[in-house]
Amino acid sequence: MxxxxxxxxxxxxxxxxxxxxxxxxxxxxxxxxxxxxxxxxxxxxxxxxxxxxxxxxxxxxxxxxxxxxxxxxxxxxxxxxxxxxxxxxxxxxxxxxxxxxxxFTKHPKFDLDSFRKRKNRCTLNMGDTPAGVEKRYKEIVGRQFRFCRVVPLDSGFAITAERGLWTRLGVYAVHLSIVVLLLGALIGAQFGFQGFVTLVEGDQANTISLEKANHNKVLPFHIRCDEFEVQFYKGGRRPKTFRSSLTILEQGQEVLRKDIRVNDPLRFKGIGIYQSTYGLLEPGMATQAPPMTDAPDTLSVSLRSKASGMVYTREASIGQPLQIPEGLGSLAIERFEPNAKFRGMELGPAMIATLIDPAGNTQSITMPFRFPRFDAMRGGKVVIAIADKVSKPAKERYYTG
Incomplete structure (x- = not known):
C-alpha cells in the first residue's frame, strides 16, 4: 500500500x-x-x-x-x-x-546591503542630531509610503519604506486575461454556432444555414431587413460602406431595431448578427427561387469581359466545353445543383461549372439562377452568369447577408 x-x-x-x-x-x-x-x-x-x-x-x-x-x-x-x-x-x-x-506581507524586509550598492543612491550631510533626523524623516516618509519603519544599526539607524507591492500582481492579471480569452474561444468553438441567412429588403426569416453542418437552425426570433444601403467609391463599383436596417420580432411584435455595418453587429439574447455580404437582386425577381428539380437541356450563358466591358451570350449544355471570347479560356458546365450553397449561404438552383484559363488552370464556379451577378464576387477576368436571368434593372434592389 x-x-x-x-x-x-x-x-x-x-x-x-x-x-x-x-x-x-x-x-x-x-x-x-x-x-x-x-x-x-x-x-x-x-x-x-x-x-x-x-x-x-x-x-x-x-x-x-x-x-x-x-x-x-x-x-x-x-x-x-x-x-x-x-x-x-x-x-x-x-x-x-x-x-x-x-x-501580502505585513512587515516587508529591506535589504540595506543591496541599497548601498545601487548607483542611483544619494549621500548628504545633515546639520541635525540623529534623533532629530529620525523624527523628522520618519514623519515625512511615513506620509508617502504605506510601510515605514526604523532599523537600528551599529553606527546609527536606517529608515526603510516600500509601497506598490500590489503592482507585482500585474503579471497574474495578464495571465488571467489570457486564460479567459482562451476559455471563451474554446467554449465558443464547442458550444457556439455560425450560420448565414440572406434577406431581401422587406423580408424576414428565423432560419439560418449552419456553416459547420448540412442542416438549418431555427432562431427563437425573426430578423427583418427594413432597408439596405450601399455606398461606392467614385468612379467604380467598389463598395465604400454598406448598412442594413434590421428589426427583431418576437411573436410578431417588434422588440429591437438597429442599423448594422461591418464590425458593428446587432446582439440579442446572446446571438450576434453581423453584416457579412450583399448582392444585387433583379427587379421583379421573387425572393425565393422557383422550384427546379431537373437541369435544363441548354442554357444561355452570359460572359462579360472585365478588360473590354463586352458582354457575350452563348448557348451551352452540360458536358460540352464552351470557348470564351477574347482568349479568356473555356468553360465546361459540369452539373445541375437544385440547392447550391456557398459558405453556408443558400443559393437555390444553380449550375456548377469549371473555368479553365488560358494557362490551363482550373477553377470551380457556381452560377445561381437566383443571383445572376453572383460570380462578380470572384474577381476574375470574366464574369459568368445564366443569361436567362440577366437584364438591365430600372431600379437596383439588394439582398443582404
Whole structure:
C-alpha cells in the first residue's frame, strides 16, 4: 500500500512539474501559432468538392481524419489550447507561492546591503542630531509610503519604506486575461454556432444555414431587413460602406431595431448578427427561387469581359466545353445543383461549372439562377452568369447577408 502511494505521489509531482514548466509554454506557443497558419491557408468548412478539387480524394480523407476541414474546433487543437490554459494556471500558482510572501506581507524586509550598492543612491550631510533626523524623516516618509519603519544599526539607524507591492500582481492579471480569452474561444468553438441567412429588403426569416453542418437552425426570433444601403467609391463599383436596417420580432411584435455595418453587429439574447455580404437582386425577381428539380437541356450563358466591358451570350449544355471570347479560356458546365450553397449561404438552383484559363488552370464556379451577378464576387477576368436571368434593372434592389 505504501509503495503504491509513493508511486502515485511521485507521478503527481512529476505531472505538476511538467505543467509548471516555462519550457512547456515556449513549446506550446509556437506550435499553436504555426498550426493556426494551416487554418488560414486551407479553407475551413468548405464543400467536399472544393477539397477534392484542391487536394484530391486521398488528401481530403486525410484532412477529414485529422479534422483539418474544421481545424479550430478539432480535438487536437482544442487539446493544445486546454494544455496551454492549464500550463498558465499552474505556472501562475507556482510563482504566486513565492511572490505572495512578498506581496501580502505585513512587515516587508529591506535589504540595506543591496541599497548601498545601487548607483542611483544619494549621500548628504545633515546639520541635525540623529534623533532629530529620525523624527523628522520618519514623519515625512511615513506620509508617502504605506510601510515605514526604523532599523537600528551599529553606527546609527536606517529608515526603510516600500509601497506598490500590489503592482507585482500585474503579471497574474495578464495571465488571467489570457486564460479567459482562451476559455471563451474554446467554449465558443464547442458550444457556439455560425450560420448565414440572406434577406431581401422587406423580408424576414428565423432560419439560418449552419456553416459547420448540412442542416438549418431555427432562431427563437425573426430578423427583418427594413432597408439596405450601399455606398461606392467614385468612379467604380467598389463598395465604400454598406448598412442594413434590421428589426427583431418576437411573436410578431417588434422588440429591437438597429442599423448594422461591418464590425458593428446587432446582439440579442446572446446571438450576434453581423453584416457579412450583399448582392444585387433583379427587379421583379421573387425572393425565393422557383422550384427546379431537373437541369435544363441548354442554357444561355452570359460572359462579360472585365478588360473590354463586352458582354457575350452563348448557348451551352452540360458536358460540352464552351470557348470564351477574347482568349479568356473555356468553360465546361459540369452539373445541375437544385440547392447550391456557398459558405453556408443558400443559393437555390444553380449550375456548377469549371473555368479553365488560358494557362490551363482550373477553377470551380457556381452560377445561381437566383443571383445572376453572383460570380462578380470572384474577381476574375470574366464574369459568368445564366443569361436567362440577366437584364438591365430600372431600379437596383439588394439582398443582404
Amino acid at each position: 505504501t509503495a503504491k502511494t509513493d508511486v502515485s505521489a511521485d507521478y503527481l509531482r512529476s505531472t505538476w512539474r511538467f505543467l509548471a514548466s516555462v519550457k512547456l509554454t515556449v513549446v506550446l506557443l509556437p506550435c499553436i501559432a504555426g498550426l493556426s497558419v494551416i487554418g488560414t491557408v486551407i479553407p475551413q468548412n468548405a464543400e467536399p468538392q472544393e477539397y477534392i478539387r484542391l487536394f484530391g480524394g486521398f488528401g481530403y480523407r486525410v484532412m477529414l481524419l485529422l479534422d483539418i476541414v474544421d481545424m479550430y474546433a478539432s480535438w487536437w487543437f482544442t487539446g493544445l489550447l486546454m494544455l496551454l490554459v492549464v500550463n498558465i494556471i499552474v505556472c501562475s500558482i507556482e510563482r504566486l507561492k513565492v511572490s505572495g510572501k512578498i506581496i
